[in-house]
Amino acid sequence: MPKIVDHEQRRRELAEAVWRVIARDGVAEVSMRTVAAEAGWSSGALRHYFSTRDGLLAFACELVIERVTERITALRHTGTPREAVRAILLETMPVDAERRAEASVAFAFVALGLTDAELAEVKRLSFTGMYELCLRLVTEMANIGALAEPHPPLETSARRLHAVVDGLTLHVLAGHLTPAEMTAEFDAYLAELIPDRPAPAPVHP
Amino acid sequence: MPKIVDHEQRRRELAEAVWRVIARDGVAEVSMRTVAAEAGWSSGALRHYFSTRDGLLAFACELVIERVTERITALRHTGTPREAVRAILLETMPVDAERRAEASVAFAFVALGLTDAELAEVKRLSFTGMYELCLRLVTEMANIGALAEPHPPLETSARRLHAVVDGLTLHVLAGHLTPAEMTAEFDAYLAELIPDRPAPAPVHP
DNA sequence: CCTATTCTCGCACAGTCGTGTTATATTCGG
DNA sequence: CCGAATATAACACGACTGTGCGAGAATAGG
Numbered sequence: 378m379p380k381i382v383d384h385e386q387r388r389r390e391l392a393e394a395v396w397r398v399i400a401r402d403g404v405a406e407v408s409m410r411t412v413a414a415e416a417g418w419s420s421g422a423l424r425h426y427f428s429t430r431d432g433l434l435a436f437a438c439e440l441v442i443e444r445v446t447e448r449i450t451a452l453r454h455t456g457t458p459r460e461a462v463r464a465i466l467l468e469t470m471p472v473d474a475e476r477r478a479e480a481s482v483a484f485a486f487v488a489l490g491l492t493d494a495e496l497a498e499v500k501r502l503s504f505t506g507m508y509e510l511c512l513r514l515v516t517e518m519a520n521i522g523a524l525a526e527p528h529p530p531l532e533t534s535a536r537r538l539h540a541v542v543d544g545l546t547l548h549v550l551a552g553h554l555t556p557a558e559m560t561a562e563f564d565a566y567l568a569e570l571i572p573d574r575p576a577p578a579p580v581h582p
Numbered sequence: 583m584p585k586i587v588d589h590e591q592r593r594r595e596l597a598e599a600v601w602r603v604i605a606r607d608g609v610a611e612v613s614m615r616t617v618a619a620e621a622g623w624s625s626g627a628l629r630h631y632f633s634t635r636d637g638l639l640a641f642a643c644e645l646v647i648e649r650v651t652e653r654i655t656a657l658r659h660t661g662t663p664r665e666a667v668r669a670i671l672l673e674t675m676p677v678d679a680e681r682r683a684e685a686s687v688a689f690a691f692v693a694l695g696l697t698d699a700e701l702a703e704v705k706r707l708s709f710t711g712m713y714e715l716c717l718r719l720v721t722e723m724a725n726i727g728a729l730a731e732p733h734p735p736l737e738t739s740a741r742r743l744h745a746v747v748d749g750l751t752l753h754v755l756a757g758h759l760t761p762a763e764m765t766a767e768f769d770a771y772l773a774e775l776i777p778d779r780p781a782p783a784p785v786h787p
Numbered sequence: 788c789c790t791a792t793t794c795t796c797g798c799a800c801a802g803t804c805g806t807g808t809t810a811t812a813t814t815c816g817g
Numbered sequence: 818c819c820g821a822a823t824a825t826a827a828c829a830c831g832a833c834t835g836t837g838c839g840a841g842a843a844t845a846g847g
Binding site: 404485487488501533539544562 | 608609610689690692693702705706709710713734738741742744745746747748749750752753755756757758759763767770771774
């Protein structure tokens, strides 16, 4: 019978080509042809795995979310609670070239029209997932008594943390802050949110 | 002699057409033809005022910055120091349809490739101007003793305020927060940054 | 080897893009 | 009224877009 290739693996390769194009030339340069050229294939071959450009972009964004989620769940919590929170959230921020490319992909979807329904759903999942992560972290910090007192309602703390993370990320992507400046500001914020103190309980829940 | 039209006025009209297209269909739909159609002119007429698409986009973004700046400088400070800061920064955030369109324009430039040098310069001015505004506000609050104590260095407070403003703005543009939720979160943050107390000095410097 | 099935490629199509170039309208000083 | 200067319009060109389509290459079972 015929030649058999791993479709899922090929789609991941194509998605990585999309990331490279976005990171290098911006999302406006993403087209079926440019992505095929980046991956080293013909545009006809690409169309066997993605029939439309929107589908290609949506998969590329979904894969970013999946990769970041996997990295976060694979993290072993070491050190203080604050260091654990820091390590988790820094996985979503542009601290190096790879994470910068991932963040660029995620943010590119917001600026585009997003008329496509599938893209809009991916975008919605991206933001709500990130908010729920912030809410979970803040809640855990409160449960172990690590959160600075007094503090506003947990939903407010979570939304604010979410805004700080995305705001700093945006400023790095725009070239307004360097990754080092971003990390320093983020550390200063976390130090106020989760102050130093003898931890009343271990970080592992 | 020939028919004379106000070039600057025409360019402003065209820029407003750009805003409408971006707000309605996204920045990807901005082209010489779509903008000309939105403004009710032919594409040839448009080319008398903007020879290239990049120049058109850059002018549209510059005009947004100019308009927001004018609105802020025209504000009369009324009420408490915190209310003054709130009123100033809310001018830059998507609280209504008009300001949402302006914010969309400014953010659209970040996601695009921004390979064009002129666009990159406009973008840089946009972010540094916003940061300097935050730094000035924080410094004034510190000078009149309105800033919560203890507080980090003023540069840190300014960068954090900037990140919160842009993060909340991004979340509204992405449809993740409603303008009302954004305003509520922003108020909660300002209430911690500039707590209630008998003001030691009037707000007017 | 043969054949069926899958994969890959390249081209064609219609549309849009940015950008010229050319021609027509429109207007005002003389 | 007239011609000079400007504004607007219309079209042409090449390049690019997303998306189909068909031909050929590659492979695994018979």
